Structure formats: structure tokens, C-alpha cells
Amino acid sequence: MSQWIRFLTFALCVAFTLIFAIAAVWVSWLGLLALVFAGLTLVGVRDMLQTKHAILRNYPVIGHIRFMLEDIRPEIRQYFVESDEDEVPFSREGRAIVYQRAKNVEDKRPFGTKQRVNAAGYQWLTHSIQPRRIENKDFRVKIGGPACTQPYNASVYNISAMSFGALSANAISALNKGAKKGGFAHDTGEGGISRYHREGGGDLIFEIGTGYFGVRDDEGNFDPEKFAKVAADDQVKMIEIKLSQGAKPGQGGMLPASKISPEIAEARGVPMDKDCISPASHSAFSTPLEMMAFIQQLRELSGGKPVGFKLCIGHRREFMCIVRAMLETDITPDFIVIDGKEGGTGAAPLEFANHMGMPLVEGLTFAHNTLRGVNLRDRIAIGASGKLIHAFDIAKALALGADWVNSARGFMFAVGCIQAQACHTNHCPTGVATQDPRRQRALVVPDKAERVYYFHKNTLKALGDMAGAAGLDHPSSFLPHHLMMREKERNMVTGEEIYPYMPEGFLLREDDDRFGYLQRWRRAASASFAPFDQGV
Template sequence: MGLHDWFQRGWTVTRNFPIAGHIRALAYELRPYLRAYIVEDDLTGTPYSFEARNLVHARARGITDTHPFGTERDVETADYHWVSHSISPCDTPDTDPRIVVGNSQTKQPYSASILNISAMSFGALSANAVRALNLGAKLGRFYHDTGEGGLSQYHLENGGDIVWELGSGYFGARAKDGTFDPEQFRDKAAHDQVKMTEIKLSQGAKPGHGGLLPAAKVTSEIAAIRGVPAHQDCLSPRGHKAFSTPIEMMEFAAKMRDLSGGKPVGLKLCIGQPHEPFAMVKAMLETGIRPDFIVVDGGEGGTGAAPLELSDWVGMPLSEGLVLMRNALVGAGLKEEVRLAASGKVYSGMGLALNIAQGADWCNAARAFMLSIGCIQAQRCHLGTCPTGVTSQEPGRQRGLVPEVQGERAARFHRKTLAALADIVAGAGFAHPQELEPHHIMHRTGPEKAEPMDRIHTFLPKGILLDAPNDTIYADWWAAARADNFRPATDLASVRARVR
């Protein structure tokens, strides 16, 4: 080995330090595991801390999730927040709160749980993982979003409620030329388990990028479900071919609702340029078409692998994006017709409470439900070598994941998380989470000061964008938004000058 290292030309370290250089390589390979299990403390691990992972695992397995001896968090830091409780708590909080999704244009409204499984595709996940998640959805009475990979037989085996997500690749309703096939969509959307459909515009992990399932994971089975060639990279385009303007988007949503027999239809996106949510609501006002819901995905979200720059630096974080979309809907007087959901690193009752107080009607979680069915955050999802079989297509690795066992754990995690939310809501003096308001959340802005959330973010009153948009902080963006184009009406610098 030493002679080989000395004369090889591909690796500098082993060429200069034969044999010893392999010790560095071994340490490099083991570094993520040593750090996760030995080095990092309970609160600092990423993307999910040990405390977060342990909480999900404990609730899923039905063991104690209580914590002794007080908080380990530094309550003086600027990222600390808390719920303001009441001297007069509620004795009978709702432990299974639900939200009716559907407006006057919907024939088949749906009663959604306040916590559901966010979009994860078959292909990105294994068949056994999809089976387990859907069984959990059935047992726990919450919905399971298919992700953009299409509606597979594994989503339908256990009878759980389904939200069918349709991305720019139109997988499962895809014509040979890659465009939307309305007949395929109509036939599959009519299935009893499909309760709602959803148009994916972008996702938090890689907004504006589309999606990529590597060739190694595109088996013949997955290719047949998606309607693409097997054993080749499966790429979702960056944008949709079925529409190119806000008005065309609303018309496409209405078409999907009609094809599905009047089931609710929604939009999912990670918020980017601030004028675009206002363009969407202007299109709703101009066309009279109301999508039933909008899911805001935070820039910190994402189960799928993505380019590091997109994961780290592109896309609005959930809190800011959620508030902006909430203000666009409320300010335009549409919030009562268009429900709003939040998706992005939700795993606890506090996460649910925070999002709902900021305007969400319900929340979706992806990685938390992956953890509930056995994921250990090995971060090998994109390599096909997931040690727990959650994201691997290899039968040998999938064998470790028993859907009947892990499905019950997903349902148990859901139930216990809602119980934790009920404790928070009851402590604040309410029966239902939707009674939470921004001022019930306090956020520390420095070691010496904390503010209620409505003094940190602006929350618009109903209809103000229609009556007095120039009186809001969004005057520039509202003026720039167009119903007939996603591009701003004019250069924003000139818009600001004209408004002021």
C-alpha cells in the first residue's frame, strides 16, 4: 500500500504521506457520525438538533417525552420566543383540531387535521416508507401529500387521505411531450382517497430549481408511475408549461378543480420576490377564481437533496414568507375564502402554535414524519444508501422498515404532538389553536428586550390593500404587482418614487 501511495498521482495527501494519509480519510468519513452522537450538544445539531430528533422518536415510540430539571435553552438570546399564558386557562381544549378546506366554488370540501404529512415523492422515499406514512395518516386521520412524484399504488394501499401534488413535471398526469394530460389527471383525481390536489410552484429546499431524481433511483417501477424513461435522471423543469401568468395560473387551478369533481385545489410555493404574492391575489380578484388553499414552504424546509447554495441562500424563511402571504390574502379581503398552510421544519407543538399565530390555518411536516418512521438523519437521502430504508430503493435496506410498525409510530407522533399543542393552547386560555393571535407570541429582540410578534412583523387589517394600499408598508410591491404577468409593472425604484 505504501508503494502504491508513493507512486499514485491522484491524491496529494497519500502521495506525500503513504498509509498515514488513509487515517485522515477514515476520520473524514466518520466525522458526521462522531459529531452527531458524541460531540454536539442537545441543542446545536443541524438541520435537526438531538433534542428535536429525540422528541420525535420518543413520541413516535410511545415513551416519555417529558423533560426534567427545567429548560436547557438560553432564554436571554435573541432567537428565544414564548407563548403568553393566561391566569384563566381553558379546561377543555380541542385535542384533534380540524380545518374545513373549501369555498363557494368547491363541491367537495375537506376537513383537514391541523398537522399533516408534507410533500415527499415515491422515488425519493421507498415503497415501505410511503406505505408506513399512509398507514399513519389512516390511523391518525390526517392527510398524506404525495409530493410531485405522482400517485403510486403504495399511496393507496392503506386507505389514508391523499393530497395529490402536481409539479412542473406533471408526473402521473403527463403526456408524452411532458405537458399536462387532463384525462389522466381526471381519472386519478376521482379516486376516493384523493381529497385535494395541489399545484407545486416551488419548494423550500431549492426554489426556482425544479427537481431531480437521480438515474440510480429511477427504477422501472418509478419510471412507469411518473411516465418517464427508466434509469435516466428525472428532471422537473424550473417552471410550468400549463401557465405563464398569474391569471393563467388561476384558470389552471379552476380547471384542476373541475376535473377532480369539485375537490379543493391549492397552490404550494416558497415565497421569493415580494410582489409575486400580490400578483397572485390581484389575479384572484380579476378572475373571480379562488384557490381553496395556499401552502407556504419555508426556505429552511426540504427533504430532498439540493445544491448547497439554494438550500442556504435562496428562498424566504417560513416566518417571513408566511406573514407576507397572510398579509396579501387578508389585505385583499380573501383570507376567509383561501386557507393558508405552513410547511418548513415543524416538529413540535410550539412550532405549530407559532405558525398558526402568524396566520397559518394548519401545518405540514416532512422530515419530522420521516424521523417518526425511523429516519436517523444520516443525510444520505440522495445517495440511495439510507441505513433505515426510508429513502433507499434497495430491497435489502427497505427490509428494516416494517410499515405496520412504523405506521403506528407516525400516528402516535401526530397524536402526541397535537396533545402538546392542546396544552399550549389551553394554557393561553383558548379551546382551538385558531384563537391564537400574533400578540400571544413574545419574541426576544435582545438580552434586555422582548416584543410581541405583532410589533416585530406587520399584520395588515382586512381589506386595506383594496381601500388604502399606500398606507401600508407594501405600497411599492402592491403597485408593482400585475395580474397579467409575474414581472413587476415597472422598475421598482420608479414605483417607490411615484408612491412617495
């Protein structure tokens, strides 16, 4: 029944058109009302047939109220509402820039910055009196260490992990087809590779979570033969082991059997009559040394494709345990993705979303400097994810040590997400985060694929313009000293002062204990994640 409530207003318009048209035979002035409702009926028909606005396809006629409120909201906010932008999931101005870039329309804004430039914490990039013009904005980074025989030339901006099942079939199709056209990568999320990933033809980063979906046996354990078959696909460019997710680190998950569709079962390799369990930790390894062996196994089974892992930094010592295992085995991942706790999901307990896991800036800086400290940074590429949407976000991440950036939120906006925060209800109004075929019909794949392509293209253009304004030839040249921030009134500091690059090899020499790196390094062991003593 709830499916049809969305069309109630349109149905009433049709009904009133007929009622007043008939009544006009006896009371002529009722014909005017019939014409009014006939006009609204035609508006509803147009709404359901058009392909540009998902809201109108799902909510004909009444959906126009949302756009009217959007038009007046800035004035309401400015004159009547005192609220902090950080208190909402993402600011309207932030979403507006994404929508403008996705639609390939002008994104310049009048009357200067919308940011609070005089507030503590405000950040900016320094620019040069001699800026440079960067013609080629297709910025790339080569991912693949010494043991990798099929390195991947990745874009510096890619689609972060979002599983089929969490997102609709139409959303996955639009994302992948946009990635194909733009030549950038689409992370599958831990839900396996669906038919909608494959039909788009875009480059895939195949994420393997604790449930080993798509590459598991009947008991839920990792199946090497199934993995080798999946990894052999030319569309799969990299393999990513998910250790933890920024929005809910330390959490597993369960998809009830009632929500498992035939397509989800096909992608995940699970039965439809049982709850689908994602454990909190991996069963294929339990120690840092076993983890390195697993990475080596995946690299061999994939024919030498880049293999890495993703995590939100928790106990810093545990990350150092993994690094010690790299040194002892001489097995290194080709990449590491640092996921900040800012990352979003539709399935995180409130306390986890707010208070578990390390924010991206601190996690990225720690991982980057730890690898520098053991002379492994040149062998391992670093990706960053966690609320990175605009060119400044990317530039900042690159300055603090990342080689490339992934975004989920930005690309969700590009396919029509309005942050209705109904992801967990299956009632997403724009068809992005729902498995309801009637609701996801609103998301028209060809149109949204174009928006994904243009959002990526125009964001990289903005990134190139910022790099050129700083006097650089490539965004990879951003360093901490290009970043500045206000600590408090009349007191500004550089990123180099707060997030410095530690000296190469300092952990091996044990000659620099700034920020507590060395004391944790001494407690880390390759044979176990357990500490020699207490502390993180």
C-alpha cells in the same frame, strides 16, 4: 459488494465462533473465546429478526455502537463541545422528543428548559392564570372556498410533500398507513401516486409539479383526461400545484434513467429508458391569469375538490400578481401552502439550501397580510410548511396566520430517519430514503406506521395543552400577541409588534404602506409576472 460490508461484523462473529470452537479441541481455553463470539452471533441473529430498530436490522452487532455513543453524547456535548444547535440539521434533543412521542412514551424532561432562555431571539407563548382543559384534541380545519363542492375537513397537522422515489416504498407505506389510522392527510409530493400510497388507504393531497407526473402525456405536458381519472379517486382529497419548493426554489430536477425502477415509472408515468426531467417552471400556464384558469380547470376536472398551490415566496410582487389575477377573474384557489426555505430535501445545491427563498415566518406573514389586504383571506385557507415539528412550531405558525401545518422532517423522524445525510447516495442506513430493497427491508412498516400515528396524536395533545394553558378553546385562536420574543437583553417584544395583522382591505383602499406592501402592489399586474418596473 458494498451491500455485504454492512454484515461484515456479523459474518466475522460467525467465522470466529467456528474457528475458536474447532481450535478449542486442542487448546481448551479458546473455548471461552468461542462462547464470546457465539454470544455476539446470537445478538446479530436477534438484530436481524427484531422489528423495532432499523439500524440493527441493517447493521447487526456493529449497530449497537451507535446507541452506546447516543447514550454518552449529551455528556460529551455539555462538557467538551461548544457548538450551536443551529449548526446541525436538527438538535438531538429535538429528535429525541419526536422519537419519544412516536414511541408513545413519556416525553417530560427533568431540570427545566434546554433552550438558551437569556439569549436574544428566544421565543415563548404567554399563558393564562385561568387555563382551560381541552378534551377533544382532534383539531380540524375546513378547506374549500365558494367554488368548492367537496371541501375537506383536514387535521391541523399533516404529512408534507415527499415523493415516492425520494422515499422508499416501505417509508411511503408506513406514512400512509399511519395517516389512515390517525385521520390526517399525506401529501404525495410531485412524484405521483404510487401503489404504496394507495394500499395504505390514507387521505392524499395530490401534488402536481412541473413534470406533471402521473397526469402527463408522452411529451411531458399536462393531460386533462389522465388527471380527471386520478382526481376521481376517493382517496384524493385535495390537489396542490407546486410552484416552488422551499429548500430549492427556482430549481427543477432530473432523475437519471439508471435510477428509474418499474415502480417509479408506473407512479410517474414515464419510460424507464429516458432521464426523467422536472422543468424549473410550469408549461400549463405562464401568466397569473392563465394560472387562475388552470386552477379552475383542475377544480372542474376533479369534481369540485379543493385545489390550491404551494410556493416559497420569492419576488413578493409576483405573489401579488397572482392575487390581482384572483380579483380580476373572481377565481380563487381553495388554499395556499407557504413553504419556508428551512424545508429540507436530499437534492438541493448548497447555496440554494442556505441562501435562496424566504424563511417561513416572513413568507407566511406576507401572504396572510396580502390576502387580508384585498379581502380574500376568508375565502382561502393557508397551510404552512418548513421545519415545523413540535407543538410550539405549530402554535407559532397558527398565530402568524396559518390555518394548518404540514411537516416532512417530523414524520421522517417518526419512521426512523437519523439524519445520516445520505439521502442522495441510496445508502440510507435506516431504509427511509433509499430504493435499495435490502436497505429498506430494515424499515418494518407495521411498527413504523404505529409510530407515525402516535407522533401525530401526541403532538396534537401537546398543542392542545399549550392552547389550554393560554386560556384558549382551540389552537386556531392563537394570535400574534400570544407570541413573545427577546430582541436583546432586557428588551422583549410581542409578535403583534413585529408581525402584525394588516387591516382588511388596506391594499384596495391604498391607505397603509407599512412594510412596503403598497409600493409592490402598485407594480403588480395580472397579465404577466414581469414587473411594471424593477424591484421585488
